[in-house]
Amino acid sequence: MALGAARSTGGVEVRVRDLTWRPFGRSRPVLDGLDLTLGPGERVLLAGPSGSGKSTLLRAVAGLLLTADSGDLSGAVTVGGHAPQDVPGSVGLVLQDPGAGVVASSIGRDVAFGLENVSMPPGEMPPRVEAALREVGLTMSADSSPATLSGGESQRLALAGALAMEPSVLLLDEPTAMLDAATAGDVRAVVSDVVARRGLTLVVVEHRLEGWLDHVDRLVVLDAAGSVVADGEPRRVLREHGRSLADQGIWVPGVPDPDPLPLVLDRAPEGAAGRVPAGGVVAAASGVRVEHVSRRLGGSSRTTVAVDGADLEARAGRTVALVGPSGAGKSSLMGALGGLVQPSRGTVDVAPPLTPAESGATSDAAARTRLAPPHAWSSSDLARVVAWVPQRAATALLGRTVREDVLTTPLALGQDPEVSGVRADALLGSLGLAHLADADPRQLSGGEQRRLAMASAVAHGPALVLADEPTVGQDRLTWAAVSGVLAAARAEGAAVVVTTHDPGVVDDADHVVRLDAPPQPAPDPEPERRPLVARAGPLSLLAAALCVLPLPALLDTWRQGLAVLIVEVLLGLVGLLAPGPGRAPHARLRGVLARLAPAAVAVVGVAWSAWLLGGRDVEVAAGAALRVLCLLVPSAVVVGFIDPEGLGDHLAQRLRLPARPVVAATAALQRLQSFDALWGELMTTRRVRGVRADRGPVARGREAVVVTGGLLVGALGQASALALAMDARGFAEARRRTWAGPAPWRRPDTLALGAGILVIAAAATARLLLP
Structure with missing residues (x-):
């Protein structure tokens, strides 16, 4: 149509x-x-x-x-x-x-x-x-x-x-x-x-x-x-x-904003709030610069300056509102103050009574000089002091039930379960979530999840509460409840920092700091050179990687596998070369090795199994391991340069595949690329909630399993939202479809496909010449 x-x-x-x-x-x-x-x-x-x-x-x-x-x-x-x-x-x-x-x-x-x-x-x-x-x-x-x-x-x-x-x-x-x-x-x-x-x-x-x-x-x-x-x-x-x-609960013009809902909380056992006298500095950032680096597949990296030379003080019993246009760096500055992100420049200091002083320190000043900044603190040390309500509240959910989520940090910090339970119930009641205490937090609405994130953030009595747009999506009644929780945290001695566009929250703040987007660095006049493999199209790269699928049937001995692996490595190194003028590309070989690292587990497992089942013959084990490596190395080289959108363009326009599965696969690959960002958000949440594994390979392995489960749950939620967004723009009923991107076949594509065929030829030759 x-x-x-x-x-x-x-x-x-x-x-x-x-x-x-x-x-x-x-x-x-x-x-x-x-x-x-x-x-x-x-x-x-x-x-x-x-x-x-x-x-x-x-x-x-x-x-x-x-x-x-x-x-x-x-x-x-x-x-x-x-x-x-x-x-x-x-x-x-x-x-x-x-x-x-x-x-x-x-x-x-x-x-x-x-x-x-x-x-x-x-x-x-x-x-x-x-x-x-x-x-x-x-x-x-x-x-x-x-x-x-x-x-x-x-x-x-x-x-x-x-x-x-x-x-x-x-x-x-x-x-x-x-x-x-x-x-x-x-x-x-x-x-x-x-x-x-x-x-x-x-x-x-x-x-x-x-x-x-x-x-x-x-x-x-x-x-x-x-x-x-x-x-x-x-x-x-x-x-x-x-x-x-x-x-x-409707915001009617002319009707004054509601007062924060009164809330008196029992003091959290061993909470950090109140350790700094009222008006004292809890945390201070000086000359902070925060940069974000993004990189498109096969493309050059881009550095964005989120905050540059910013100062910020958070004082006990006071609220600071960070305001400014979208993209001004409010969330980034707040994250730097609380140790959630590492500034590339500047310093962040925390009041001595709140720092995890080193053993043997003779004074607060001595301990302070030897302590790392908050971004380097352990999970438990950071969680005891800092609380965070993220802009995307769904990433802050850790419990199987609403009440369990609120109790996650208090119990992780070893606080008294009975006293913590009373405090959790008071927070849930104040925020209108008491009737949902046994519900799965992932089934709540967006506004309910945001209120749950607020309850979970302050349940343990932190000294520094960071709330990123805490009142978004709230009506008058729930707004009063959220404001009441912030006021209660402030009353027990916490410093509160909020990012907001809400005039009511700004009016209630003790101090307002306005941020404007910092100037961005000028683009480097010298462009980054593109590796040879990046100059080929996604379809030819995919075809080259798939060419190696017959290898297990062609390779009988470890000598044959080693010969083919040498050919693959040489071709891969040639593909990573970036001739021509301009800057050298960033981390080409490191990226390939990083993609191969998880495969090392599979290679070792295959070798061990072959050794046990093959009469403990080292040559049998080596042959099995090399066959697996020969399958994985080409993919590790090319996958970092396959742009999902370009692949979709080529599959639909050159191979004439049906549009719906092509777009669905492309969207899935896009989401796969964003998993590292989602993983980072989940790990930051665990760190600031006090449950991140800081030491020990076994503990970190268990945590990786847990976070992977959370990643899959998050991915399913994202898939649902993505399907809705796609169909909102006509995808569900599209009978015919055009494609915004071209799908050319050029000389580098022919060379890439030839490289894949060369690997198969090398395998056939090795089978004939090597015993």
């Missing part, structure tokens, strides 16, 4: 009739017999307390309720008289967690994904992609990696992906929740301009209504049961129902 057939000239009518949705495992439906009609070109603000079904309704309008979730669905939804899934591209949806829905390794290809699904000619895609990125204010190169974007920038990328498709209906799920005020205003202006110019039907979900009132002409309010309780012209609805809506 061509793009022109996928959308109308303007907005279309949306009808929701008797819609009922009960997710699997829930006794009560989220939406129950809902009826709603939106006129063509109508601009609607959808509001309601947390859990009222707002996001569910958006997914229903987009035709996605059964994409990544299971449950009982009845009723009907039509968009322009058709089921939404029957007209790919007609509905654009920006999800609540847009970063989880990135489908490509560059922002340009990510925006182009929807255009591919509606069969836009490849030559027409670049200007559409550039215009969409420009509209949402993403000024970096289209080749930039989404991994380098901040949370707010990820939201703008998702919005660009939706706008590029020129839909008839645009659905936005809290599109400005993680943006600073100026950027949020820009996004609202962009949306309003695009909607007015194209005549789109618009539905926006937001907890905070004020910024959108001038951009919409209708306000629809759902109650906690998912029923419409108010509907009409926005200001009339607020005049007539404002107080009752505020009581339900």
Whole structure:
């Protein structure tokens, strides 16, 4: 279907009739017999307390309720008289967690994904992609990696992906929740301009209504049961129902922010909070610089400066709010202060009463001079002092139940279980999670997970609480609960540092520090040379690696295996050469060895088994080990240079494979590449929660198994979100598909394939010549 057939000239009518949705495992439906009609070109603000079904309704309008979730669905939804899934591209949806829905390794290809699904000619895609990125204010190169974007920038990328498709209906799920005020205003202006110019039907979900009132002409309010309780012209609805809506948790303009919910906590046994006198410095960063390095497969590395020359003090019983535009380095500075990341320059000092003083120290000052900075502390030492509420709360979950998660750090630190249990129950009750104490934390909503992360962070009485956007996605009632927990931590002597765009949190802070994005280093005028193997296309590299599959049948002795291995190593070294002008590529050989390291276990295991089963013959064991190595070495050389997107382009365009499995495999490979980042987040969580194994190969091996399980659970959650994001841009119903990237076959591809064939020829020759 061509793009022109996928959308109308303007907005279309949306009808929701008797819609009922009960997710699997829930006794009560989220939406129950809902009826709603939106006129063509109508601009609607959808509001309601947390859990009222707002996001569910958006997914229903987009035709996605059964994409990544299971449950009982009845009723009907039509968009322009058709089921939404029957007209790919007609509905654009920006999800609540847009970063989880990135489908490509560059922002340009990510925006182009929807255009591919509606069969836009490849030559027409670049200007559409550039215009969409420009509209949402993403000024970096289209080749930039989404991994380098901040949370707010990820939201703008998702919005660009939706706008590029020129839909008839645009659905936005809290599109400005993680943006600073100026950027949020820009996004609202962009949306309003695009909607007015194209005549789109618009539905926006937001907890905070004020910024959108001038951009919409209708306000629809759902109650906690998912029923419409108010509907009409926005200001009339607020005049007539404002107080009752505020009581339900909706942020009604003009109604003062709620006071933090009072919470008095029993002092945590052996907690670090209160060891520094009120107003004293708990931690201080001076001249800190934080850099992030990213690298695309087969491409050059990119260094981004997140923080440069920043100073920050956190004082006992005080709150510091870090504010500034998205991408200003707020999270990075906070992480450096708490020892979560290592600064590349500058110092971080912690108050002497909180430092894990070395044995034999004669004074606090002497101990302090000999201690490592907090990023080098052990897990238990760091957890005793520091607490962290990450922006992605799902990565902070460690327990099998909600209550077990809250007790993880207190019990890891050896605190009294009974006293810790009382404190945990008080936190869960205050945050509205007591009824979920025995639930699996991974089944909670995003807002509930964020509140659970807050409870788990402060349960052990830390001296430094780091909270990254703690109030995002909260209604008035849950906002008051989260603010109450922060106030309780501050009252018992903790220093609190928050990153936020929330004016209420800023007003409640004792000190506000504004950050601006630091200048980035100029690109190196001397480009990095590309290894020879990187100059070949992904299909030829894959074919070269697969050429070695017949080797086990061709090689009989260890001498034959050794000869073939020598040929493979020589070809690999040639492939890693990078002739020509420019800088030498970074860590070519080291990358190959790192990929071979896990294979060493398999090689040793095969050799040992062959030795035992082959009469303890060393030659039999050596032959088996060399055959395995001959299979693995080519893959270790080329896999680091196979770009999943390029591979998908080649498989679809050159081999004419069906689009759906190709895109699914490409997306899976993209996620596989991000596993190192997810692994890092999980290990950071374990470290700051006091359960990371700092010493001993056995303990670290057990931890690797546990984290691998968490990685798989996280990957499944990411796969669900990814499937939803892909289908939100027309993938599920795409009958024909175009491809934004070319798939050329060049001379280096022929040489790469020839290298693979040469290995097989070497094996055949060795079989003939070597006994």
